[in-house]
């Protein structure tokens with residue numbers, strides 16, 4: 083009798099654990115799908131805006147079978163904090179294509195540094211961030227640019243690797259300490 087009760091308890095616990103895992107896996111997946119800065123086209127202005135989805139809430143919603151998707155930050159806030167958040171549809175349809183990291187990585191990949199011509203591969207999280215060369219010949223890391231400005235900059239700026247960005251920044255800030263010949267960025271039609 084004791085053994086059979088124990089068996090039932092174990093069976094119930096295993097079943098409960100199985101049910102929890104069955105819910106937890108898509109919940110964790112939802113968290114990783116929606117975390118990070120996303121770019122959307124604002125339905126009001128039709129311009130790019132940078133938003134953050136409440137990924138923790140979305141994950142909890144999946145766990146509790148009450149799907150919840152809302153913004154926790156937008157580049158138009160606080161002025162437009164009470165908008166209808168219709169832009170969330172764009173993230174729901176294609177979260178990966180809205181992720182700033184993927185957009186930036188896609189822009190660099192296949193291009194070459196404007197100075198040393200080294201080709202770019204996909205962005206790596208542990209690598210130094212590459213930079214952008216503006217029409218004023220100043221370089222800046224892409225992470226220092228407001229994300230919602232990136233789509234415009236991609237049509238006016240050229241890609242620069244981190245090494246050249248550091249070298250060119252030093253050259254610009256301390257010209258008196260540099261004696262070697264300046265590398266000119268390769269001019270090309272964007």
Ligand SMILES: [Zn+2]
Nearest residue numbers: 195198243246
């Ligand atoms: Zn370079």
